Amino acid sequence: MSLIFRDDAYARKTEATVVASGPDGIRLDRTPFYPAGGGQPGDVGVLRWSGGAVSITDTRKGADLVQEGPDVLHIPALDTPLPPPGTVVEAEIDWDRRYRHMRMHTALHLLCAVVPGAVTGGQVGAERSRLDFDVPGSSLDRDEIEEQLNRLVEGDHPVIPRFISDADLAAQPELVRTLSVQPPTGGGTVRLLCIGASDAPIDLQPCGGTHVARTGEIGRVQVAKIENKGKQNRRIVVALEA
């Protein structure tokens, strides 16, 4: 299984061969579909082949162990004929939805850079996204956070994945901002997402999600609300203006 979204988040479609297929999911030899994980929803889209097509209503990680990373299950619409193994399909994601996820996801990295404290949870959505922070003893200013976020957007900083070894990550625990989500280790290397200059990053942390290539692509961000979720927990909800 070749995970095209990992190297090229902008890949909208690809030709692929069906490896296995059933109502619980279709496996392909390569895919641009991102499986739900790390707070980012799975992609939706369509598989087309000579004489047929099936809508993909979700993408999830399967239970199989595959060397390259997660086993990706393309969840088909109910009661639709499925392409049998060996079929060559064109696999195309719903790009408008995914691109919003990429912009939102990258905006949440910037939010991490702006707000102090550990991240205790989060969810990317096409309309709204949120991060929960453990911020002992501090109050958060909505306008100030929004202004700082948009300054980082306007800076049009590069967003570049790089890889380090599991051992190097273990030696730098400060890189892990999330308490609830363990970074995808175990394969020998960990994918880090770096925003800004590599020697003085704005944000640097393990992440397997999909992001835009430059922060300017996010466009203006609104801080929709800041909620108290427990004594120290603050939930920050952001939205895109366009």
Ligand SMILES: [Zn+2]
């Ligand atoms: Zn990310």
